[in-house]
Amino acid sequence: MCFVEVALASGDRTRRASPAAIGSGTLMAVAPGKGIIVHRYADGRVRGYVALNKSEEWMRSVGSGDPSAGLGRVVGEFDGWSPLLTAFVTESDAEPWLRPIHALPVGISWERMPGVTLVGDAALLMSPFAGEGANLALYDGADLAGELVGQSDVEAALTAYEARLFPRGGDAAGRSARNLERFFGPEAPRSVVALFDRS
Ligand SMILES: Cc1cc2nc3c(=O)[nH]c(=O)nc-3n(C[C@H](O)[C@H](O)[C@H](O)COP(=O)(O)OP(=O)(O)OC[C@H]3O[C@@H](n4cnc5c(N)ncnc54)[C@H](O)[C@@H]3O)c2cc1C
Structure with a gap:
């Protein structure tokens, strides 16, 4: 796309x-x-x-x-x-x-790598159809900073951050992938009308 x-x-x-x-x-x-x-x-x-x-x-x-x-x-x-x-x-x-428009597979995660982590699109790239990519990038940065400031053990901070990163990003990535399908999949535009009819 x-x-x-x-x-x-x-x-x-x-x-x-x-x-x-x-x-x-x-x-x-x-x-x-x-x-x-x-x-x-x-x-x-x-x-x-x-x-x-x-x-x-x-x-x-x-x-x-x-x-x-x-x-x-x-x-x-x-x-x-x-x-x-x-x-x-x-x-x-x-x-x-x-x-x-590129997207990583929904639900992707990785093994902890000592001393390294990722935020925003670098961590969990998704299509823009959740409308949250920029919000997530900001949130990830603030979350990571909070952990690093809050404890002296860097590895523990990165582990705690990533424990929240994956479910948070995975949820948005799933919504984004579903919306991409709704907007441009074989059922469009009826699938979009149905989305707005529901709300
Ligand atoms: C068409 C479109 C519409 C979108 N609409 C929305 C929306 O409505 N709402 C929303 O929340 N999100 C939206 N997004 C998603 C949003 O733009 C991204 O999720 C967000 O910009 C990610 O921020 P980031 O800081 O992680 O990455 P980026 O914004 O990509 O920032 C990364 C920066 O790193 C720089 N960089 C890369 N490599 C290097 C290097 N080697 N050295 C130094 N610098 C480097 C890049 O130039 C870039 O400035 C949209 C995206 C697209 C493509």
């Missing part, structure tokens, strides 16, 4: 119809293996991502060279979609910046 950043600099101040479709929050248009997800910021700017399940070779072909040609290749994947949606790509002010 790959995310391509899109941005409309002044959504409210132009004649563009697409930003109006967002309202004041987030617009999500998803299908198996692809989607357009955009947010309106408080100052009226519109930013978001085009998501595509493509090979690394395809991603490289979009990311290198002429930005408008890159955006053309991206929008070509949305043939038949409403121009109101594809306008987020064709009218994007941003270069097609690629964000490949």
